[in-house]
Amino acid sequence: MIKVLITATVQSHICQFHRPLVEVLHNHGCEVHIAAKDNLAEKNGLKLDFADKVFNVPFSRSPKSSDNIKAYKDLKRILEKEHYDVIHCNTPMGGIITRLAAKKARKNGTKVFYTAHGFHFYTGASKKNWLVFYPIEKHFAKLTDKLITINHEDFKLANEKFKTDVSYIHGVGVDESRYYTVSDEEKLTLRKELGFTPTQKILLCVGELLPNKNQKMAINAVKKLVDEFPDIVLLLAGNGSEKENLENEIVNLNLKNNVKMLGYCTCLEKYQRVADLSVSCSKREGLPLNIVEAMLSENPVVATANRGHCELISEGKNGYIVNVDDVDAMADRIRTLLLDTEKCMDMGKSAKDFALQYGFINVKKELEQIYFD
Structure with a gap:
């Protein structure tokens, strides 16, 4: 043996x-x-x-x-x-x-x-x-x-x-048996179960709350979108040393209704299934599993330019790449996907096809x- x-x-x-x-x-x-x-x-x-x-x-x-x-x-x-x-x-x-x-x-x-x-x-x-x-x-x-x-x-x-x-x-x-796509009917049922409305715009950002993960960038991008999408919500899944700083940023930007801290989450697949898209703002990544999980769930991704993100995301095909801390560019790409449902769906399907090899x-x-x- x-x-x-x-x-x-x-x-x-x-x-x-x-x-x-x-x-x-x-x-x-x-x-x-x-x-x-x-x-x-x-x-x-x-x-x-x-x-x-x-x-x-x-x-x-x-x-x-x-x-x-x-x-x-x-x-x-x-x-x-x-x-x-x-x-x-x-x-x-x-x-x-x-x-x-x-x-x-x-x-x-x-x-x-x-x-x-x-x-x-x-x-x-x-x-x-x-x-x-x-x-x-x-x-x-x-x-x-x-x-x-x-x-x-x-x-x-x-x-x-x-x-x-x-x-x-x-x-x-x-795990493809955990991260997968669901029907529109199942998505609506799950949204109701999790406390979201059928038409609410949902962004998901997964990762430890650490300086490298740079979630503050996503929070500031939401600030630029909230006038256009008043009920938009950014879900931050994870825990870590930056928790208090991020909570203060949410309060300072008056985004308590638009950014939710999920903490360490054991049912991420549910949030992937109801999200419109995923965002990731890391300064450095090797090969981020959260991006693959999003792609398998048919969620396009807006992410920062680093080695791991660029390994997975083909610009304009299965997501968008923006420079680290370019909040305007991130908000613009999110806006594009939220307003163009067909583009969002096409990118999501391309993302899933690509992610199966992972x-x-x-x-x-x-x-x-x-x-x-």
Whole structure:
């Protein structure tokens, strides 16, 4: 029996992004263990109930934290006891600590995989990011048997510059059985259930409330649209450190009736089904699942120009791209879609056709090829 360990900084990352991988491994008779910090109490509704064994290892996202020293020692003990055939690491610090701890195991025949969920160095990134993160990833690629990338820019760079085997897959997969389109009748029923009117204009913005996600831009875009669409509502799904700042922005702009904070939401698929379109204002993304979820739900997307968004959105075909913090452009693109129902529907259908390759079905096939072909 093949024995696989999957690591990441936090357990919520495994829950949100790696169930398809575990299903593929189980289908091939593998035993699957997880090692990550237990943060599930902060993530309402997430359960790590699909692995054979789970280790609570105190990784920290901060490179300066002494917790990572303990995580390294704990992981070394686990590896010496369990003897894995494959160790598959994720997230920056999870990937670094795991590959350091796995040096001896790798010499003894264990294969080490690393999934890069978006390098911190990319076209347009700061010089500091290139000076700090590029040498680190290049060095640790030498401790990696297979590097898996989820966007074409990362794949091209790693394939040309790093000394390891590099693969590309269409992200970590989105559940097509959860995110799908519904009939107009079902949409109206669901709108009523969620407290919206049949004709209300609904925008959905999904993501942790963090500075990088830049939800303030979406709030300010709504301010420019509220006179034309008095009952427009922007739904912000997520929690995080920016919550209070965003709440203050909503009050200051007198938008309490037009922007709703959903918090950490376990039924996002319902909001995707009733939304007219989705917006995303991130400054940086690797390959954003919230965009794929919107597309599978036939929602066109208005999003900011970054590597992950541009990987998914073809300008004018399945959505629109605007510059970060160009509030006027974002409001204009939203207005165009809200006023032109036919264009909105056509873009939504194109979005779904494109997004299917990022669904569970296809991504599982790609993971099978990486592990078993």
